[in-house]
Amino acid sequence: MYRSKINKSRRWQIVAVVGVAVTLAGIGLGVASAAETKTPTVTCPDVKITVSIPAQAQNEVNQNLALLKTQIDEANKRIVSTQGQGGANFIQNAILGPLKEKRFATISRIETAIGRNAPKPNLNAAGLSGCTLNQNGGGATAAPTTVAATTAPGGNLGILTNSCDTSKLPAHDGFQKGDRCVSTEFGEVASAANDASLLITQAPRQVNRNQAFTLRVSTRNLIRDRFLAAGQGGYYVESSVLRNGIVRGHFHTACRMLASTNTAPAPDPVPAFFVATEDSKGGRTPDSVTIQVPGLPQAGTAQCASWAGDGSHRIPMMERANQTPAMDAVRIQVR
Incomplete structure (x- = not known):
């Protein structure tokens, strides 16, 4: 009898301990579940x-x-x-x-x-x-x-377009073709004091037909080290690039005969003379270049012009609209 009571007591103790363990486990599970609701x-x-x-x-x-x-x-x-x-x-x-x-x-x-x-x-x-x-x-x-607002700069001026997305013309491919749309961005523009400038400083007033002569051209703020060959697909494909605030490019010189001095000439005839100057010189300080013209074959009034170009042959942009672009022209009488 005594042993039986002891066994019952032990069985009760064991059951009680198991019950406590289950209860504690249930509490533990409840705490874990609450923590899981705070997901990072x-x-x-x-x-x-x-x-x-x-x-x-x-x-x-x-x-x-x-x-x-x-x-x-x-x-x-x-x-x-x-x-x-x-x-x-x-x-x-x-x-x-x-x-x-x-x-x-x-x-x-x-x-x-x-x-x-x-x-x-x-x-x-x-x-x-x-x-x-x-x-x-x-x-x-x-x-x-x-x-920010979706209006681009100048958007309240009634801009017709600022990309080729709305153009019906085919894309320009870098060669000298018209009726195309050029998508190349303009690129970098210098400050007003650093904008390119050009002047023809010396030219004859008259020459004979086929007589060689020279032109003197001075440039300022033009690093003459960029010239992408237009005949090889380098036309209008490069944005303007500055070095130390100065545009990189070259300058052109051409002479054409004028049919009249009273009306604007036709723009499409090939000039009697053309040359591009890219000599890896030039910069912020003005300098001069001598252009050798081998002669003009036709008598009449010739217009000889020089103009700066960036790497893709565009006249460099200016900071302000009222600045004179980097170009100059003279008239020479050919006898």
């Missing part, structure tokens, strides 16, 4: 677009802004679906790392889209691509953005 979320920097967005780029910019939000949403979903997987650095290596690369590429595409029809902005893609983890959950699940 991704928090990313604000992408601020403070420049004007050209109309041609608006759709592409909007698509990439929406993609930034989608990327964060997908990262948060993956955090939920992969809980308990990997080690301590799983989220950083498998989620935040790839998200950073995606955001960098997306922000860079926004910069490129704007830069096709306006100065390319620096949105700080490297600085804004990295995201952090909010361990308490509830972090930003969207990609907040600050977007």
Whole structure:
């Protein structure tokens, strides 16, 4: 009897201990479940677009802004679906790392889209691509953005177009062909004091037919080291480029015979003389170049002109509209 009571007491104690263990386990499971509701979320920097967005780029910019939000949403979903997987650095290596690369590429595409029809902005893609983890959950699940007005500079002036997107002409291919649309951007423009200037400083008043003569041409703020051969597809394919604030290019000289001095001449005839000067000289300080003309075969009034060109043969842009372009012309009587 005594032994039986002892056994019953032990059985009760064992059952009681098991019951406590189950109860404690239940409490432990309840605490873990509450903690799991605080799933970490991704928090990313604000992408601020403070420049004007050209109309041609608006759709592409909007698509990439929406993609930034989608990327964060997908990262948060993956955090939920992969809980308990990997080690301590799983989220950083498998989620935040790839998200950073995606955001960098997306922000860079926004910069490129704007830069096709306006100065390319620096949105700080490297600085804004990295995201952090909010361990308490509830972090930003969207990609907040600050977007500037969509009107491009000069948009209130009734601009007809600023790209070839609306042109019905075929694209220019770098060769000397008309009825084409040139999509090459203008490029860099110097400040007014550094804009290119040119002057014909010496020329004869009259010469005989087929008599050789010289012209003296002075240039300022023109580095004569860029000349893309137009006959080889280098026409209108390079944007203007500055070096130390000075345009890089060359200058042309041509002489044509005038049928009349009272009306503008036809623009299409090939000139009697033409040469391009690219001698790797020139710069901020004015200098002079001697142009050798072998002679003009026709009697009459000749117009000899010199004009600066950038690498793609365009007269360099000026800061202001009331500045005289880098060009000059003289008339020579041919007997």
